[in-house]
Amino acid sequence: MIKQISLLFLLLICLGSKTVFAQQSHQKLITEMGYLLYLPEGYQQDTLKKFPLVLFLHGSGERGNDLEKVKVNGLPKLVEAGKKFPFILVSPQAEEGWESKDLMRLMRSLQKKYRIDEDRLYLTGLSMGGYGSWDMAIKYPGLFAAVVPVCGGGDPSKVWIMRHTPTWVFHGAKDDVVPLRASQEMVDALRPYNPSVKFTVFPEAGHDSWTDTYNTDSLYTWMLSQKRFKYSKVAVDQGILDNYRGIYVNTKGKDTVVISSGPGVLIATVKNRKIEIQPYDQHQFFVQAAEPLDVVFSGKGKKQQFVVNDEEKKVYKMVKKE
CATH class of the missing domain: 2.40.128 (Lipocalin)
Incomplete structure (x- = not known):
């Protein structure tokens, strides 16, 4: 996926930081090369089938170069506890913060290495990873079939770029680390361009809204039903x-x-x-x-x-x- 380019340049041609990697099995998390990789049941047996992929971005507390930290919250925690998913799960670890260009480099390498359905790539993250999710979805709006930012935020002036990306946002009403307004401003800015954006506020949750989020079974049903947006030509007089x-x-x-x-x-x-x-x-x-x-x-x-x-x-x- 090439980053969006201007109409003029597109017409003429047609029209950072260090990222670490590691690996994860379909039953328990396995450390290898700096990201955690979960392979769903049946991946090894069916050598022709392509699978959806979810990219999970951790929060600031899991930064560093110890992949055990990445298992503390969110989707990797659920996998470590024995939960099974029907998708490939990739959970990289950031040393400092999330850099979208490095994550894009990771995505390209994963697409070459694993049998991935490129029309069913999904992005989610919590806290710092919620911010990273908004940023990457804005910078690469044609890449993901759906995005799920949790207790994050971003630049409301740019979120209209996600007008074709199905988005479900989660936040805790009592969050005293990342205020609720951080998500609310993004949703309010996106809704005129993407009226179907979903926003769930957990009234009793503080900063940890991710536990409720990733225990919401309907999230996975909704997410996996989304496919990458493509325009479809219609007849016009x-x-x-x-x-x-x-x-x-x-x-x-x-x-x-x-x-x-x-x-x-x-x-x-x-x-x-x-x-x-x-x-x-x-x-x-x-x-x-x-x-x-x-x-x-x-x-x-x-x-x-x-x-x-x-x-x-x-x-x-x-x-x-x-």
Whole structure:
């Protein structure tokens, strides 16, 4: 999975810190190479089947280079106690804090090493790991099929990037370490773009809301039912597509994009290169099915424009009707 890139660059090409690793069996946790790896029952026997994967990020108390610490809370603790899951569980250990670029490096290596269903990658973490979950989901929004941050927080101004990522947030109402508002602000900022975001507050829980969270059986049913988001093309009246034809200029960078139309699609031209953008409704278009970047048209006549939803919202206004 490549990190989101700007529409202009995408059109032109089509359109840190040290991480440690270790291993875990399907019955007990086994230390190897710096992360804990749990393999579900049947993994060794069925050599063709691909399995979902859950990436679990621990809290600040489990930092360091002693993997025994990672077994103290959350999903690794449940595995150590004998609980069985139908997914691969990877629980790395951070020496200091979570770095999304290093976690992404880990994910790439895991995808090469294990039989993983790439449409069913899931991310969860508690406290510091909750913050890490929000950060990684924002930086790599097309990677995970669902995200479950527990008593964490992040940057509300960027959370709209997760508009296509199913998200279930958990927090304790009496948390005096990470205040409830840290999750509430993220949920409030995300909901206008992702109305299905789920938010569970445990009224009597303090900072340890993760015990209740990971003992919630419906969480796993919900999570495993999610698949990585992909756009799906729909048919749009040709007259609507023709109406979008014109020359558009970025309101900040002054990049110019020429929009023309073809049968059932729009064609964006940047510096003499062309790429089809396909509709997933009459006003919204995508470039690649699995890349969470879209182009949304609005307005009429001289006020017509489109917005590229990428790492930021980039506005292109029509300067000439084609």
